[in-house]
Amino acid sequence: MPKLSSFAARALQRQIQDGQFARGSMLPGQRALAASLGISRSALREAVSTLEALGLLHIQPGKGVFVADGAVRATADLPASPMFDDPQVVFQFRAIVEPGAAALAAQRADAQGLKRLADIQHAMEEALHQQDLLAASEADLAFHLAIAEIAGNAMLASVIHSLEAPIAHSLRLPFADPDSEWMPALEHRVVLDAVVAHDTAAAHRAMRRHIASAAARVGLSLDLPVLESSMPLPLTPSTTGVTP
Numbered sequence: 643m644p645k646l647s648s649f650a651a652r653a654l655q656r657q658i659q660d661g662q663f664a665r666g667s668m669l670p671g672q673r674a675l676a677a678s679l680g681i682s683r684s685a686l687r688e689a690v691s692t693l694e695a696l697g698l699l700h701i702q703p704g705k706g707v708f709v710a711d712g713a714v715r716a717t718a719d720l721p722a723s724p725m726f727d728d729p730q731v732v733f734q735f736r737a738i739v740e741p742g743a744a745a746l747a748a749q750r751a752d753a754q755g756l757k758r759l760a761d762i763q764h765a766m767e768e769a770l771h772q773q774d775l776l777a778a779s780e781a782d783l784a785f786h787l788a789i790a791e792i793a794g795n796a797m798l799a800s801v802i803h804s805l806e807a808p809i810a811h812s813l814r815l816p817f818a819d820p821d822s823e824w825m826p827a828l829e830h831r832v833v834l835d836a837v838v839a840h841d842t843a844a845a846h847r848a849m850r851r852h853i854a855s856a857a858a859r860v861g862l863s864l865d866l867p868v869l870e871s872s873m874p875l876p877l878t879p880s881t882t883g884v885t886p
């Protein structure tokens with residue numbers, strides 16, 4: 643996220659939490675708000691869409707931007723993902739690719755990689771203690787990017803980085819439910835423990851469960867492929883029945 647929109651999102655989040663903008667009230671017009679924050683309107687738009695994904699703001703097309711009133715958001719009202727409108731597409735992709743990255747990270751993580759993940763986990767838990775959903779979601783994203791990098795496959799890391807915007811959007815959505823805002827951090831803890839233990843199967847399972855659970859928290863079911871975990875990889879002549 644560019645620095646200015648991140649700054650603006652942080653400032654707006656604070657103003658909402660401080661009650662400067664009451665629940666359900668309409669924010670000032672874009673021009674006035676951008677001027678008061680000292681940023682461009684495009685940076686403001688990005689900040690507003692970040693806070694909308696986190697459930698703090700609600701954009702009503704043609705009317706304006708409103709502070710969320712605390713009502714639970716219907717799945718049909720989820721804000722569209724950047725690049726791929728349907729958040730389900732993003733969650734499903736993530737649930738297919740990221741468990742593999744987590745397994746590889748568990749296999750390859752060195753002391754530096756483990757420290758990096760532990761630091762991110764700590765930052766996420768701190769942010770939640772301070773009710774800073776924006777920082778928590780940034781740490782959430784950092785965790786997933788770090789896993790992709792620690793996996794040590796340049797193509798995998800490149801794909802995940804190129805999809806950073808829709809991935810960031812998808813992981814913000816579950817934070818809109820105050821009852822489950824700790825769930826991502828608790829699920830990350832399970833992934834982290836598996837990576838620390840270099841347990842590839844547990845890391846795979848924990849990441850898959852984390853992403854499927856996150857999707858379920860916003861009402862999406864992912865129709866994931868059934869995996870036959872007992873299948874030997876790679877296939878050997880004896881398992882294919884072919885004699886060389």
Ligand SMILES: [Zn+2]
Nearest residue numbers: 782813826830
């Ligand atoms: Zn996560």
